[in-house]
Amino acid sequence: MTDILELIKNKDPQQHEFHQAVDEVLASVRPVLDRNPQYRQEAVLARITEPERVVMFRVVWMDDQEQVQVNRGFRVEMNSAIGPYKGGLRFHPSVNLGIIKFLAFEQVFKNSLTTLAMGGGKGGSDFNPKGKSDNEVMRFCQSFMTELSRHIGPDTDIPAGDIGVGAREIGYLFGQYKRLRNEFTGVLTGKSLNWGGSLIRPEATGYGSVYFAAEMLGANNDTLEGKTCLVSGSGNVAQYTVEKILDLGGRVITLSDSSGYIYDEEGLDRDKLAWIMELKNIRRGRIKEYVDEYPQAVYTPVDPGLDYNPLWNHKADCAFPSATQNEINEKDGQHLLDNGVRLVCEGANMPTVPAAIDLFVDNKLLYAPGKAANAGGVAVSGLEMAQNSMRLSWPREEVDGRLKHIMKSIHRTCLDASAEYGHQGNYMAGANIAGFVKVVNAMLDQGLV
Ligand code: NDP
Numbered sequence: 001m002t003d004i005l006e007l008i009k010n011k012d013p014q015q016h017e018f019h020q021a022v023d024e025v026l027a028s029v030r031p032v033l034d035r036n037p038q039y040r041q042e043a044v045l046a047r048i049t050e051p052e053r054v055v056m057f058r059v060v061w062m063d064d065q066e067q068v069q070v071n072r073g074f075r076v077e078m079n080s081a082i083g084p085y086k087g088g089l090r091f092h093p094s095v096n097l098g099i100i101k102f103l104a105f106e107q108v109f110k111n112s113l114t115t116l117a118m119g120g121g122k123g124g125s126d127f128n129p130k131g132k133s134d135n136e137v138m139r140f141c142q143s144f145m146t147e148l149s150r151h152i153g154p155d156t157d158i159p160a161g162d163i164g165v166g167a168r169e170i171g172y173l174f175g176q177y178k179r180l181r182n183e184f185t186g187v188l189t190g191k192s193l194n195w196g197g198s199l200i201r202p203e204a205t206g207y208g209s210v211y212f213a214a215e216m217l218g219a220n221n222d223t224l225e226g227k228t229c230l231v232s233g234s235g236n237v238a239q240y241t242v243e244k245i246l247d248l249g250g251r252v253i254t255l256s257d258s259s260g261y262i263y264d265e266e267g268l269d270r271d272k273l274a275w276i277m278e279l280k281n282i283r284r285g286r287i288k289e290y291v292d293e294y295p296q297a298v299y300t301p302v303d304p305g306l307d308y309n310p311l312w313n314h315k316a317d318c319a320f321p322s323a324t325q326n327e328i329n330e331k332d333g334q335h336l337l338d339n340g341v342r343l344v345c346e347g348a349n350m351p352t353v354p355a356a357i358d359l360f361v362d363n364k365l366l367y368a369p370g371k372a373a374n375a376g377g378v379a380v381s382g383l384e385m386a387q388n389s390m391r392l393s394w395p396r397e398e399v400d401g402r403l404k405h406i407m408k409s410i411h412r413t414c415l416d417a418s419a420e421y422g423h424q425g426n427y428m429a430g431a432n433i434a435g436f437v438k439v440v441n442a443m444l445d446q447g448l449v
Helices: 002-011 016-035 037-041 044-048 097-113 134-148 167-181 201-218 236-247 270-282 287-293 330-338 354-362 376-390 396-420 427-445
Strands: 053-062 068-079 085-091 120-125 157-160 228-231 251-257 260-263 298-301 318-320 343-345 366-368
Touching: 002 016, 002 044, 016 037, 016 097, 016 354, 016 427, 037 044, 044 427, 053 097, 053 134, 068 085, 068 097, 068 134, 068 157, 085 097, 085 167, 085 376, 097 120, 097 376, 097 396, 097 427, 120 134, 120 157, 134 167, 157 376, 201 236, 201 318, 201 343, 201 366, 201 376, 201 396, 228 236, 236 251, 236 270, 236 318, 251 287, 260 287, 270 287, 287 298, 330 354, 354 366, 366 427, 376 396, 396 427
Parallel strands: 085 120, 085 157, 228 251, 228 318, 318 343, 343 366
Antiparallel strands: 053 068, 068 120, 251 260, 260 298
């Protein structure tokens, strides 16, 4: 096992996030390999950690000043054992191959847990949509899709949104794919409602994460009612996490973006949330503007000299990291424990560093890893694909009901798998084991491909 990790590190020494994601899964699945010697004989670890295909390409586009710009595009098609590749596109300056590989690897396990037939993939670009005009974003998306369109399709690989890719970007990407292929198919999910999107898709990741938290609390005869929650981020996942926490009677006191965070002791309410959604989704503003509108709140800019994030250092019951990877370091983890947090539910992908996860597990926190807790987004993407294939749209209640059912089932699967391998109540071990076994068995059925 260590050999596999060493091999991966030697092959691609720069891909730290990928190493981190692989290391976490390897630690969980050791007992599964011990119980099933066939897995070692068939070299499943070497196979599952190697992408089936990696596409990396140049994206050239013209900005509003008529300057030529060059970005790098990626699509990692990680595993198609249980269905076509499925996973989002991320547009953010930090994007590189290691980040896309970690996201694609996580996606394989997450998609497996949803019970839907979806393999794992992920893609994106180091393009930064922040501060760009709509026309610039459109030109970039058209150039990006001109290459990507050769590699995807409704039965091959179905991308969706992620950081920096929302309804606007999905619209431009879909338009270009349709023009190139002369076909109207469900090749992307997260589409707008009036041209093939699903109700509840925008809400799905945030709602799903809170449904998962409610299940964890429910298993301990508790609820979210009256619980004080820390939420990070202020994008798609964070916004709908807040909405569902409010629905279930919880209180949210923080939100953030990459420049800083706000602390509102009074708690957010529906009017404040509507204001934030308008700020972030329409005006594309920054979270610090919140304190101009609500002066009782406090804004704290990011301090690069600090070795912890003060957002995680407030008295609270629950934490919902919903911004990005590695946003909770070991010190943050200790602050959460010291401040009374008993539940950490990951809306973001891999937001917690391994040392902080160890703290949560050792202290028996209710800790839900992203691959289980944020699977609601891709689950409803799977439902969007089903509706597209049937050329019909399900009502809101039906999609929400299915989402709730899927999150309940993922919760149960994690608990059962963790108990089967002697890690009772360890959701991370359970998610990794259950996701792994299903994919690996499908790979073995399909031979050496
Ligand atoms: P958005 O682009 O809508 O929002 C991202 C939020 O996180 C923004 O507030 C952004 O701030 C903040 N953020 C991004 N990068 C950083 C950083 N390096 N440091 C601090 N803050 C940062 O993305 P989503 O809400 O869609 O995604 C959030 C997380 O959830 C990601 O980890 C994503 O992979 C994961 N996820 C998303 C799903 C979805 O359906 N959208 C599904 C499953 C997981 P700023 O505006 O300053 O960049």
